[in-house]
Amino acid sequence: MNFGLTVLAASLGWALTAQTASAPAITPLQSLHAINNTVAAQGQTVAFEASVLYSRGYENLLFVQDGHDAIFVRPPDHTDWQPGDRVLVRGKLQASFRPLVVGQSVTLIRHGALPKPVPATFDELIRAKRDCMFVTVHAVVRAGDLVVSSTAPVRSARLQLITEGGHFEANVDTDDTNALKNLLDADVDISGAAAGKFDDKMQQTGIVLYVSSLAGIKLREQAHASPWSLPITSMDRVLAVYHMNDLTPRVHVQGTITYYQPGSAVVLQDGSKSLWIETHTREPLQIGDQADATGFPDAHERLLTLTDGDLRDRQIFQPVKPQPATWHQLGYWSSNTPDGHMYDLVSIEGKVEAEVREASQDEYVLSSDGRLFTAIYRHPPVPGALPAMTQILQGSKIRVTGICVIVQANTINPGQEVPFNILVRSFDDISLVSNPPLLSVRNLLVLVGALLLVVLIGGARSWVRERRVRRKSAEAAYVERRRSGILEDINGSRPLAEIIEQITELVSFRLRGAPCWCQLADGTHFGNCPPRLSALRIVEEQIPTRSGPAAGIVLAAFDALTKSTPGESQALTGAAALASVAIETRRLYSDLRHRSEFDQLTEIHNRFSFDKYIDLQIEEARQHGQTIGLIYIDLDKFKQVNDRYGHRVGDLYLQEVAQRMKKQLRSRDMLARLGGDEFSVLLSTVRTRAVAEDIVDRLNRCFDEPFIIEECTIYGSASVGLALYPDDGTTRDSLLSAADATMYLAKNSKKPADIPVAC
Numbered sequence: 001m002n003f004g005l006t007v008l009a010a011s012l013g014w015a016l017t018a019q020t021a022s023a024p025a026i027t028p029l030q031s032l033h034a035i036n037n038t039v040a041a042q043g044q045t046v047a048f049e050a051s052v053l054y055s056r057g058y059e060n061l062l063f064v065q066d067g068h069d070a071i072f073v074r075p076p077d078h079t080d081w082q083p084g085d086r087v088l089v090r091g092k093l094q095a096s097f098r099p100l101v102v103g104q105s106v107t108l109i110r111h112g113a114l115p116k117p118v119p120a121t122f123d124e125l126i127r128a129k130r131d132c133m134f135v136t137v138h139a140v141v142r143a144g145d146l147v148v149s150s151t152a153p154v155r156s157a158r159l160q161l162i163t164e165g166g167h168f169e170a171n172v173d174t175d176d177t178n179a180l181k182n183l184l185d186a187d188v189d190i191s192g193a194a195a196g197k198f199d200d201k202m203q204q205t206g207i208v209l210y211v212s213s214l215a216g217i218k219l220r221e222q223a224h225a226s227p228w229s230l231p232i233t234s235m236d237r238v239l240a241v242y243h244m245n246d247l248t249p250r251v252h253v254q255g256t257i258t259y260y261q262p263g264s265a266v267v268l269q270d271g272s273k274s275l276w277i278e279t280h281t282r283e284p285l286q287i288g289d290q291a292d293a294t295g296f297p298d299a300h301e302r303l304l305t306l307t308d309g310d311l312r313d314r315q316i317f318q319p320v321k322p323q324p325a326t327w328h329q330l331g332y333w334s335s336n337t338p339d340g341h342m343y344d345l346v347s348i349e350g351k352v353e354a355e356v357r358e359a360s361q362d363e364y365v366l367s368s369d370g371r372l373f374t375a376i377y378r379h380p381p382v383p384g385a386l387p388a389m390t391q392i393l394q395g396s397k398i399r400v401t402g403i404c405v406i407v408q409a410n411t412i413n414p415g416q417e418v419p420f421n422i423l424v425r426s427f428d429d430i431s432l433v434s435n436p437p438l439l440s441v442r443n444l445l446v447l448v449g450a451l452l453l454v455v456l457i458g459g460a461r462s463w464v465r466e467r468r469v470r471r472k473s474a475e476a477a478y479v480e481r482r483r484s485g486i487l488e489d490i491n492g493s494r495p496l497a498e499i500i501e502q503i504t505e506l507v508s509f510r511l512r513g514a515p516c517w518c519q520l521a522d523g524t525h526f527g528n529c530p531p532r533l534s535a536l537r538i539v540e541e542q543i544p545t546r547s548g549p550a551a552g553i554v555l556a557a558f559d560a561l562t563k564s565t566p567g568e569s570q571a572l573t574g575a576a577a578l579a580s581v582a583i584e585t586r587r588l589y590s591d592l593r594h595r596s597e598f599d600q601l602t603e604i605h606n607r608f609s610f611d612k613y614i615d616l617q618i619e620e621a622r623q624h625g626q627t628i629g630l631i632y633i634d635l636d637k638f639k640q641v642n643d644r645y646g647h648r649v650g651d652l653y654l655q656e657v658a659q660r661m662k663k664q665l666r667s668r669d670m671l672a673r674l675g676g677d678e679f680s681v682l683l684s685t686v687r688t689r690a691v692a693e694d695i696v697d698r699l700n701r702c703f704d705e706p707f708i709i710e711e712c713t714i715y716g717s718a719s720v721g722l723a724l725y726p727d728d729g730t731t732r733d734s735l736l737s738a739a740d741a742t743m744y745l746a747k748n749s750k751k752p753a754d755i756p757v758a759c
Helices: 003-018 029-033 122-126 177-183 235-241 327-331 441-457 459-490 496-510 566-597 607-624 638-645 647-663 689-701 732-748
Strands: 045-056 061-066 069-074 086-094 100-110 134-148 155-163 166-172 187-198 204-211 217-221 251-261 265-270 273-279 289-300 303-317 345-357 361-368 371-378 397-406 420-423 430-434 516-520 525-527 536-543 552-559 628-635 670-675 678-683 707-709 712-714 718-725
Touching (some): 029 045, 122 134, 122 166, 204 303, 628 647, 647 712
Antiparallel strands (some): 045 061, 061 069, 134 155, 187 217, 251 265, 251 289, 345 397, 397 420, 397 430, 516 552, 536 552, 628 678, 707 712
16 A cells, blocks of 8 residues: 555544544545555445436445546445435445445435546446446447346346447346337447446456436437348358457466366466466466466456467466365355355365266266255367276265356356356366265175175085176166166257156166156156055155255155165165256256247247247248238337336236237237237138137227236227238238238327326
């Protein structure tokens, strides 16, 4: 700390001490802005006046500025402040990327106007020279999407922009879909509070601007053409238009090598900091040596990397000691407590649930504190046979050492627990802590030795024992083949029900034909469940998941007079682990497919699903000479519902409208939400226009009864347009245009009226 800053901190500390018994003295924001994280970590109490730049109450975000100094405040409640409000902030300093204030109270002094935004360049923003300030940036809009907050039912816009120097994001408080569409490829000046995107170590991974409304976006020049009017490009020629002028300078870092995958990646660690380096080098590098690396910084989806890296081993052996950690410590992500472990060398203990050898890597599925994670050893790119996989009995407790890597970092929000993998460097990073409580390798070897001794000692008895050993070995080989086949089916297209049936059959075989079945959490059953269970001894094992409650249970039934054996628990534990892998894999696939085809708010088909389905229906109608119908529906004055009652009531209104319209359709008809307050209905095989018009009348009558939503009565209405294939159009676009035109005729024929409401 320099002399001036020392005097400032000392003066501030004296003033705060003198005010201990009462509220702290008002401190100019300029003085607070000069404090560094070392001083801020002491948590002094401060008070200052400033103007609100941006406020998002439901996420406790508040940016304030006074003159040329700005700071981030985490307010004590969910109050939404208006841009320009002059407020008095009282709170405590906290260390972060830059010092911030944890607010104890925020009091309105007066309403005012926003300060004039300061022009900012990409270099100034990425170097945090304009951190928290109200800035304006000249950029081109690359993409615009609506997002739903994970903490509140609020929709806002997220823009992807490109400016001279690089890419950044903007969060805009609007849900105007049409406005976003019109911004694509537009040249704009965008004004908002400048901030950074960070990883779990509070290292900056990008730039984001917080913009209070669409008024913060000034259009310089509209896009020359709509993106949808561009000529179609053949998929194999997409890269032909690629062009980039990357002026990113090379950087030089130092650290200890903790991971090396030749031709792919190196991880360097220096104290609490670690960095993933993408490299093409295949030179011999020694893990544990200090090294220099040079390359080009890049950040994508909260992951900080160095690309096109070159490395130089300094031949100084100074290994990093792995940090012992629990599942929660590795899986918890929060930028408010920057002590994450992304790319750190760690060690963690877990119980082996399954192990899989693949062509490119070996995987060990482990459980710790009731949650799953995977330890991965990637095979080195060398010719010849792979080294033998370290065989570990299921149920064994092991300690794995390696690099912690977060899975699906783009889905992370602060305060969440997220899945992770451990990248091990060699099989030496896997050590056995304890054998499973059941049959172990050592016990099996002792048994085989005893049998061999009996063979040498006794004639007939030794022959019988030898037969038993051969039978067990054959059974073990058969079990392993069946298990490997099940793992292949999990990664294939075989239905989940068939895979669960195979797992129960395998368990039944291992338990000498005992009935075995699986009961999933949704109530479905698979396998051989006896009709009468009261007279049987039941053994069960829960099916674990990565997070949340168990996915179900695996059960086996035995004669009530028999005693339990170690093999029963081992067989059920292995089956539960296999079922967990199968269920989690299918759940992820089903969720992704559902999200791609259905609207997340109304749970009806989305625009993507509608476009695909209408093309199929048009082709089928063309081949069979049939008539199909397209109905276009636009809710009247939906914006007034949002403005008057809020977006939550608006979303509930959309859901109720969708359910009412769905009940008026035939089972073979399709209802879709195209976006905002626009819906469409695809009528498959209509005999006459009168049949289609009857359905249009039923849809209009959906709005005869008022909508009762959270003690509010809304009298809604809609404008509906109809088009038939082939009378009104023979392509998707022509049908949509015809239906849209008739819809607008219907809308323009109505008299304007407010939406009456009774609360």
